Amino acid sequence: MILEGTVLRGPRFDPVEGRVVVEDGEIVAVEEESVNSSQIVLPAFVNAHTHIGDSIAKEAGGGLSLDELVAPPDGLKHRLLRQASREEKVGAMRRSVRFMESTGTAAFLEFREGGVEGVYALREAVEGLDVDPVILGRETVEAMEAADGFGASGARDGEFGRERNATADAGKLFGIHAGERDPDDINPALDLDPDFLVHMVHPEPLHLDRLEDSEIPVVVCPRSNLVTGVGVPPVADLADRTTVALGTDNVMLNSPSMFREMEFANKLADVSASEVLAMATRNGAEIAGLDCGVIEEGRPGKLLALDGDSDNLSGAQDPVRAVVRRAGASDVEEVVL
Structure with a gap:
């Protein structure tokens, strides 16, 4: 399972462009590089x-x-x-x-x-x-x-x-x-x-x-x-x-x-x-007592991907603020649990 876009990485939710790779329910890689995706990827x-x-x-x-x-x-x-x-x-x-x-x-x-x-x-x-x-x-x-x-x-x-x-x-x-x-x-x-x-x-x-x-x-x-x-x-x-x-x-x-x-x-x-x-x-x-809630290698691959190009989120200047203050159920594109 690979999710690409703006990844809210680590405990501080630093927005980076790249991908998250999940194998057998575990995050095995968080790769920072240019990708062709408008998704916002965050922890579930x-x-x-x-x-x-x-x-x-x-x-x-x-x-x-x-x-x-x-x-x-x-x-x-x-x-x-x-x-x-x-x-x-x-x-x-x-x-x-x-x-x-x-x-x-x-x-x-x-x-x-x-x-x-x-x-x-x-x-x-x-x-x-x-x-x-x-x-x-x-x-x-x-x-x-x-x-x-x-x-x-x-x-x-x-x-x-x-x-x-x-x-x-x-x-x-x-x-x-x-x-x-x-x-x-x-x-x-x-x-x-x-x-x-x-x-x-x-x-x-x-x-x-x-x-x-x-x-x-x-x-x-x-x-x-x-x-x-x-x-x-x-x-x-x-x-x-x-x-x-x-x-x-x-x-x-x-x-x-x-x-x-x-x-x-x-x-x-x-x-x-x-x-x-x-x-x-x-x-x-x-x-x-769970280990989820952060996107980093070795953590459970419980993730959520939002459509950053939805009518609601398109043009947002700060992806973290957009997720917290603006996003909703209609923006959800993919859930990985």
């Missing part, structure tokens, strides 16, 4: 926070508060999940994952409701697709054991000490929502020494200092936070202190499009386009 995305089960309820609950929408056990999403059949949930999740696959997402970190059965349902939904789910079970230790880790709803919903210890003993990922509504649950979440936090819309100076000292990464979901009315995360402040990745959060609220998340984040926050592209690729991969 890693969506660092999703709730794919919500695919059964797209755009449900308009006007409801965050708690009314998603708070366990009786928020709208949980009621709809209980009412839906397994077949309905699997089919809806599969369609969302197919959309992610077609738009260049190589992997996603899923907080999966429904216990052990929920984990198995998602594994069924992705069968035969080229997107890798990193599944964090919820509700029980047994769900964590069936999955790739544990995804906690938040310290206001419970202490989660037992689940954290069991996850650490299993050598798996532990993530937890924190600071979404207010700052009150951030210190208890940090006290659990999680592998990553999600949201952090309301960090105070003490929390930023603790993040920097602990080097705990944060996944931000600014579109979701705006929709639910809780505010937007201080992306630049967080990025100054720790690794930040991007997630699209609940499918009931937002499409799982990393293009839309990147554009919103870059236009919202005082961070560069290359920083945002890192949040959508290598930073999420780092949190998930």
